[in-house]
Amino acid sequence: MYSLCSTCCSDTDYTLQNAMLRAARTVDGRDVVIRVIRVGSEGQNQLDVLQCMARGPYSQATPNHAIPLFELFELEDITFGIFPRVGFSMADAYDSWAENSVGDVIDMVLQCLEALAFLHSMNMAHRDAFKDNFLVQWHPESLATDQLTISRPRVFLHDFETAVRFSVDVPPHERICTGLPLCPSFALPERYFRPVPPEVSSGNPYDPFKLDVWQFGISLIDFRTTIREIDDILVSLTEVDPAIRVSAYDALKSLAKVVSSIPPDRLNIAPVVIEVPLRDAGYAHVLTPASER
Secondary structure (H helix, E strand, C coil), rough: EECCCCCCCCCHHHHCCCCCEEEEEEEECCCCEEEEEEECCCHHHHHHHHHCCCCCCCCCCCCCEEECCCCEEEECCCEEEEEECCCCCCCCCCCCCCCCCHHHHHHHHHHHHHHHHHHHHEEECCCCCCCCEEEEECCCCHHCCCCCCCCCCCCEEEEEEEECCCCCCCCCHCCCECCCCEEEECCCHCCCCCCHHHHHHHHECCEEEEEHHHHHHCCCCEECCCCCCHHHHHHCCCCCCCCCHHHHHHHHHHHHHHHHHHHHHHCCCCCCECCHHHHHHHCCCHHHHHHHH
């Protein structure tokens, strides 16, 4: 049984920023999030993705970072999902209250890329893969303790409202989308506030897997490690031409190789946040820490 709880989350918590979400506490004391998944036939695609990624046979796979789906229940024509409440948003990983080092943030970035790479290997694309849709168990804050953190928090990918799933029978060159990645939360184009890459704004069919890479990369556009090899990989995520834009898997491999060659203490430095001219042209939401919204 689940009871609604208004005290288990603060007003700035991610669970209270979306009308589709409500924080709750189970009778045995577990903090969870109850989310509307489907209303009538609307949201069926999200339900299908969650059934496979968050509840199905692949839900326990190590590279799968989809937030677990504990339970589904229905009320009339509305389907609700019950998920664990994960502590923090990756939007606060840097340029916010958390005193994370470059190493802390890059570990999260690697997990985000792993999440996208696994999702893509399952013929699914998220289409809203900005950093604020990744949750992290806790922030290591290695700079606050002035020591290397031994344990690392796990990163989870959530909010699959805009996700698409392709049948294995669909050839790779036909796994395409057109138009803005709209969903019930923002169903009208004029209410879509996220930045979009050129291939989406063109109105032509586009590769949704490359869109995920661009979205994640653009939400890190103001982040620099001051380590050229790492920063070059992060910048490559936002390559304008999707035909030569790196895939999530290739970015993961390249970044992991570079990071493994760097002594850990060299990563125990503060991130650099740069000014982004496009902050006032649609990028503000993906750059603003969750705690400041």
